[in-house]
Each structure stands twice: as structure tokens, then as C-alpha cells.
Amino acid sequence: MRGAWEPVTWGDPGYLDDVYSDAALTTQLDEHGVPTSSSSQPSLMLTMLEALDVRDGQRVYELGAGTGYNAALLSHRLGDSRVTTVDIDSGLVEAAVRHLHSTGYRPTAIVGDGARGYLHNAPYDRIIATAALPMIPPPLLDQATEGAVVVAPLGYGIVRATVTGPGRAAGRFLGTPAYFMLRRAPGNPPQFESAREQQPSDTHVPVGDVLGRLRFPLSIALPGFTSCSWRDDHGRLDAVGLWTPDGSTAVARTTGTVQQTGPRLLWDTVEELADALPGDPDRADFHLEVTPAGQRVTHRPSGLGWELPTLP
Ligand SMILES: C[S@@+](CC[C@H](N)C(=O)[O-])C[C@H]1O[C@@H](n2cnc3c(N)ncnc32)[C@H](O)[C@@H]1O
Structure with missing residues (x-):
């Protein structure tokens, strides 16, 4: 990938066209030229926010602060004191805080592994992740109210689940295709x-x-x-x-x-x-069930099912 990227900044031709396009914008690369952060595609963010269905007075937790844009939208809707956003990358959180402050928003923005949640501001009525997860992190369910809605990318889909009790949640995938960068975890890169x-x-x-x-x-x-x-x-x-x-x-x-x-x-x-799975399987036919014993996705029409892994 190295060499395929070119920085675009304020004043460059097309900069504002890109900013206002309905595209995911890569905002950071690692030393191998692999994207590590982006501003998500606006229409996908809106689909996820619609699915999140926030109501006045609710507290929201976001895994993956990135640029802070989504946190700004949530703060605008709910008020700063109701929004907590977390990113694993301290440089990104610093930048997100700058962006948020410059537009008049002051949600809680912290550095850490978003899979652990942030007890200080819990319990949360709504949880949204903008980095792909292998499963719903159990600590987030522990920090959610009963009836809380969780919207998160699992694999190449987005699940919307409702918390039904301690360590329990159930829901299904949105019909929307989605690709989010993976939650960062140690490991070896692909080699063939x-x-x-x-x-x-x-x-x-x-x-x-x-x-x-x-x-x-x-x-x-x-x-x-x-x-x-x-x-x-x-x-x-x-x-x-x-x-x-x-x-x-x-x-x-x-x-x-x-x-x-x-x-x-x-x-x-x-x-x-x-x-x-003949044809093009509809994502909305895939259901998630979370219990304290584990997490399982089932494709109802075929009866196929898969246990999700525990977090590394
Ligand atoms: C698609 S970007 C987030 C977009 C962001 N919501 C926005 O509005 O710009 C995904 C972010 O997830 C972050 N991330 C990856 N793994 C994480 C983890 N374990 N905990 C918290 N954040 C993580 C990345 O650093 C990256 O900034």
C-alpha cells in the first residue's frame, strides 16, 4: 500500500469536495501505510445513528472517537455531559478534543481500549462502536442499562442489539453493507x-x-x-x-x-x-444472541449458526 496515499489538506484542490462527499476519509496511516483511522462514510454514520435511536436525557458511549465528528453529532443532540467517546490512540484523542472544542463541544473524550468501557460515566443507555469488533465486549454490556441499544460493526455487518438483562442482549444485523477498520489488537499481518x-x-x-x-x-x-x-x-x-x-x-x-x-x-x-446460502444472503436474516456463556450469530432461514470468539 505504501506510495498509494497522498496527503490532502486545507487549500488543496478538491479538499472541500472530498470533505463534503459521502465517502469514508482516511485520516491516519501506520508505518506500513495501513489506515488506522478514518472519518466514517457520512451516510453510514447516519444509518448507525438512526439505528441507535437516541432520546433526550440518554447517556451514550462511543468506541472509536477518531476525528470526533460522530461525538460532535451526539453532543449536539444530547448535550456534552451525556456523551463519552474513547479511542485507543492518544494522538487521535488529542486531535478529536481539539476539533470538538473548536466547534463548541466538550464531551468526555478518553484514551483507552474502548472494549473496556468507562465506568465513571456508566450506566449507558446507548452504545455505538465505529471500529469493527469480533463480538460485543462484555464490559460494555455490564455498563449498560437494561433496554440499552448497542449498534456495532461485527465482521462486515452492523448489528443492532438490545440489552435484555445482566450480560444478555439480542438483536439482528442491519441490511446495510459496512466495512469498518478492525478494532486494533496485537497479531501478525496476513501472508500468503x-x-x-x-x-x-x-x-x-x-x-x-x-x-x-x-x-x-x-x-x-x-x-x-x-x-x-x-x-x-x-x-x-x-x-x-x-x-x-x-x-x-x-x-x-x-x-x-x-x-x-x-x-x-x-x-x-x-x-x-x-x-x-444460495443467492445473496440478506444481512437482516442474521440474528445475534448474547448470554453470559457466549455470543452466537444464527442465520434463521438456513439454521446455520456460529459462536463468536471471546475478545483477545
Ligand atoms: C472509523 S474510525 C472512527 C470514526 C469516528 N467515530 C469519527 O467520527 O471520526 C475507527 C477508530 O477506532 C479506533 N479504535 C480501534 N481500536 C480501538 C479500540 N480497541 N478502542 C478504542 N478505539 C479503537 C481507531 O483508532 C479509529 O480512530
Whole structure:
């Protein structure tokens, strides 16, 4: 990715057009050129805020302060004292506070792992996450009121769940497609060399399904799943790569062959899902149930279900 990015700042041609476009804007890269923060796509933020359905007097907790923009919207609606926003990156929180103060908002903005919540301002009536999570962090449920609404990206979808009791919540996914950057956690970056050393086998699943109709179900069935694609000189899809944080990798080519390795044979899951979920599965058919014993996503029409992992 290094070299593919160009900074755009105030005064540059097109700056305001970008700022007012309905696009996610990358606001920070790490030393490898990988985005670590962004201002989310405005229409997606609005969809999430609508789903959050805040009411006067409610307290809101946001995981992922980023630029502070969403926190500003929430502060405008509810008042500063009702909003708590957390980011894992101290530089981002400093900048968010500057942005918020310059526009007249003073919510609580703190540095930390947002999965832990912030007891001092709890309990919260509404919880929103703007970084992708592997599951709803249990500490956030402990800091929520009964009936609280949680809106959070899980995999490549956004779940809206209602807290039904201590450590319990239930809900379903919004129909909206969504991609949020992953909640940051230690781990190794994807690498595909070891898969390419394996004996190829045949597959009947079109590899493009991984980037299309199966992308969301795969992100639930294979937590932490990342995919990438390789294209030929004409931009035609050549192969896709799949990776999960346990080091499992698969590379599938449009010629119908697959190579895979690791603790989990990822393409086996692709084939299971491809056979069990015909067509383009509707995200709203996926339901989440949280109990103190664990979290489970079920696809009601097919009866398929997956346990979500505990937070690393
Ligand atoms: C899409 S951006 C947030 C956009 C933001 N809500 C806004 O209005 O600009 C995701 C943010 O989540 C933060 N993040 C990632 N992991 C986190 C964690 N474990 N706890 C808190 N924040 C985290 C990132 O640093 C990044 O700023």
C-alpha cells in the first residue's frame, strides 16, 4: 500500500469536495501505510445513528472517537455531559478534543481500549462502536442499562442489539453493507506464501463470491477474516486470498484451484457457506444472541449458526 496515499489538506484542490462527499476519509496511516483511522462514510454514520435511536436525557458511549465528528453529532443532540467517546490512540484523542472544542463541544473524550468501557460515566443507555469488533465486549454490556441499544460493526455487518438483562442482549444485523477498520489488537499481518506451497485442490465455488455474496457470512464464520484479490494487467480477477489471525491462509484462483494451510482450512468454510446460502444472503436474516456463556450469530432461514470468539 505504501506510495498509494497522498496527503490532502486545507487549500488543496478538491479538499472541500472530498470533505463534503459521502465517502469514508482516511485520516491516519501506520508505518506500513495501513489506515488506522478514518472519518466514517457520512451516510453510514447516519444509518448507525438512526439505528441507535437516541432520546433526550440518554447517556451514550462511543468506541472509536477518531476525528470526533460522530461525538460532535451526539453532543449536539444530547448535550456534552451525556456523551463519552474513547479511542485507543492518544494522538487521535488529542486531535478529536481539539476539533470538538473548536466547534463548541466538550464531551468526555478518553484514551483507552474502548472494549473496556468507562465506568465513571456508566450506566449507558446507548452504545455505538465505529471500529469493527469480533463480538460485543462484555464490559460494555455490564455498563449498560437494561433496554440499552448497542449498534456495532461485527465482521462486515452492523448489528443492532438490545440489552435484555445482566450480560444478555439480542438483536439482528442491519441490511446495510459496512466495512469498518478492525478494532486494533496485537497479531501478525496476513501472508500468503505458505498457502502457495500447498498441493492445489479443485473447487466448484466461484472465487468472486468471497468478495461478494459470501463476504459478510464469512466475516461472521471466520472472525478476524481478511480477504484480498489479485488482478491481471486488464484488471480481471485472477485470485483471492483469505486469512485469519490464527495464521490460516487460502489462495483460490479463477481457474478453480485452491491452496490452503493453517490451523483452519478456510476454503472448506467457503464451500460450506456457498452450498448452504444460495443467492445473496440478506444481512437482516442474521440474528445475534448474547448470554453470559457466549455470543452466537444464527442465520434463521438456513439454521446455520456460529459462536463468536471471546475478545483477545
Ligand atoms: C472509523 S474510525 C472512527 C470514526 C469516528 N467515530 C469519527 O467520527 O471520526 C475507527 C477508530 O477506532 C479506533 N479504535 C480501534 N481500536 C480501538 C479500540 N480497541 N478502542 C478504542 N478505539 C479503537 C481507531 O483508532 C479509529 O480512530
